[in-house]
């Protein structure tokens with residue numbers, strides 16, 4: 001689920017999405033998939049695993065996407081037995097980066113933030129040999145029915161710490 005598109009707002013997990021082909025789940029890299037019923041940040045110790053995870057695919061089919069998008073967004077895939085690593089290839093489809101539509105002072109010049117981030121990101125992708133993977137800049141030139149630009153604009157008015165956390169290669173700098 002692309003949270004940004006579904007809720008017409010920025011994704012709180014960050015402005016860069018790695019989009020994978022669902023075939024990944026059937027590949028040899030993944031032996032065990034569990035799907036959470038609610039976002040694990042809302043789990044508590046009085047609950048049991050039955051409250052945390054769907055018990056089987058039938059229960060998932062029965063209860064997922066039944067009109068409560070807010071509930072559905074808490075369904076996360078937990079991949080077990082991958083030894084802490086998930087290979088990006090061959091199932092990485094594309095990178096999606098938000099254009100926050102703000103400009104910042106960069107080396108003394110007012111510069112469009114997405115131009116800076118795109119350039120830095122391309123450098124990193126090339127360095128790591130991912131330059132062939134499709135890249136999409138979300139809201140490149142315009143925005144329809146989404147609140148993210150006003151959210152990013154507010155960040156750009158404040159002390160910039162939130163904006164830095166999201167877009168700066170070295171947020172502590």
Ligand SMILES: [Zn+2]
Pocket residue numbers: 004008009010139146147148149
């Ligand atoms: Zn948006």
